[in-house]
Amino acid sequence: MIDWQALQSSLHLLGSSYSAWLLTIPGIALGMLGGAIPGVSSALILAIVLPATLWMSLLSSLIFMTAIYTGAAFGVAIPAILMGVPGSPAAVATSFDGYPMTQRGEHNLALGLALAASTLGHMGAYVILFFGIGVISHAVLKLGPLEMLLLMLWGLTLIAALRGRYVTRSLVSGLIGILIATIGLSPRDVIRGTFDLPELLDGVPVVPAMIGLFAASELFNLAGASYLVSQSDLRTVRIREIARGMVDALRHPIVILRGLVIGATIGGLPGVGAAVCNLVSYAETRRGDKHPESFGKGNPKGVIAAESGNASSEAGSMATLLALGIPGGASSAVMLAALSLHDVTSGPQFLDTSKDVVYAIILNNFVQGAIMLALGLGLIGLMANIIRIPVRILIPVILVLATFGSYGLSGNMAGPLTMVVFGLLGWLMQRHDYSVPACVVGLILGGKVEANLLQTYQISGGWQLSYFAGRPIAMVLLLLLLFSLFSRPIMQWWRRRRSASAMAL
């Protein structure tokens, strides 16, 4: 599995390339800072630095870009935890439990948990990549729309779990999220619900909509409050608490392991990536827990699961990018552009001929994990001070930053305008107990669900059973999905029945 000769030459490559190492630290710092601004995605930062990579060697540019990617994957967790406003879909699940922890004054702990889970997830997933880049890339090729669809449905099951006070209202908001996600030009080239606006042909811009929904439901209601954390004695930044959070994360190795396996595998699927990994990892951890009802109210395991799933998706997407030449998302698409700037076409051939470069990237990423830990500790020590800033200053700053970020994403006023519209919707939803996170999950996954559902329908020749029978991976996924959905209720029912019959005796 490991090509020792290539490994040796990759060590030589890394040993002789100072610039690659010099770029690692600024890369991670840049990614982290950018990621910490809601609306500024890793793809945006990568696109900004893309021209600069022309002056770097191939290895240096790839390492610089993966460093940005690594930093941004953790950076997005910071506003998700401190303000309940995730900067990208990759950190949505982090906010579910991270923000309630902040409101309780446990922001130091939550940030520490996230940093440790992120680092371990990142490094662990690269270990998997190191041993199995060939296997992962082959497996990705085996997955068709049916398997993708099942994975999306797995993510969607979260809607039922993310309920507020009323299950029905949460379901409605999840379903409406799905419907909104299908606005625009459909996979079958039908224009739906665009109000005749050309800007909506590509669909509702997801990240501005998401920021609008979250920012509105949290920030607008804070108008009139003085601080994010109401008790003044809890408004402190304690490095010791952050460190305690990092140690606490180590107490849940299974949660981290589950997250990184999910991230390394699902993260590699084109078009799925980090947005789904953190949701699936969170959903599975919640379902497997003894107290699923404690999630969403500040359960540390929720933060760990979301962050390890999110951070490890980078390794998965690098696997498909390097071994198959397929970008898993916007960030890896920019990296693909960087490769082509260096006259390199990634894919199976690249993996064969330049295995030393691939190994060098993987090895450098182990070190990136360690650097991120150190830099992250410093940065969250700084960023945690956000909770000491009065809300009256925080609100306009975040809103302006988010407007800036969403303009950068869409390239026109469609992004900021979407944010305003969804801000109003999110506030109304929150006021009437329609779960905002459930709507966001629907919004992120809806469009992809429809595309894959349609492709499955067409490929299977109109639901021919023989097609489904010939896809063992899909069958295994389906069984896993059903098991994860129904094993607990069935067990509970069984236990109740047994205790009832014991009482009757």
Add this chain to the structure above:
Amino acid sequence: MSREREHVPDWEHLLFAALLLAFIVWYLWTAAAASLTFSNLILIAPVGAVAAGLLLYIASVEIFGRMPATSASAVQADSTASTPHGRFRSGSLATIAALMGLFGAFVVTIPYIGFDVATFLFVGATLWLLGERDIVVLLSLALGIAVALSLAALTLLTFPMPMAVARAVWSSL
């Protein structure tokens, strides 16, 4: 059970549910009008139908009171929620409405007065609205944020952001 006799429908919630229902019906209607094919409606028809059904159920519960067979979680929630909008933490409705209005005005006016000027005005006005009364702090914060973000927009963004003065100042430097 005395709650049920005193049940008063939350009209604001009903209005919101009606708006959501109207959106679903309108969306399905336009989608079906655009193309009445199975492949076009494969996902949105069932999703829309279930959502509409659930909304009708929610509305009927809101109008006629809670059904006798409530789930355990709903009963528990009922006992904790003494006010209809229990999760409301702080900020009066007027402040929130004003904040939303300012934010909407900020975004809408960017193409006309430029991101730089709009940011300055929005940050200043919001600070005032939320209780910052120190004029020096207010003006310097608004100016600082507007300058910093305009600089970032001019140097980092690949798409030109509408600007009133920042671009001219930047290029003359």
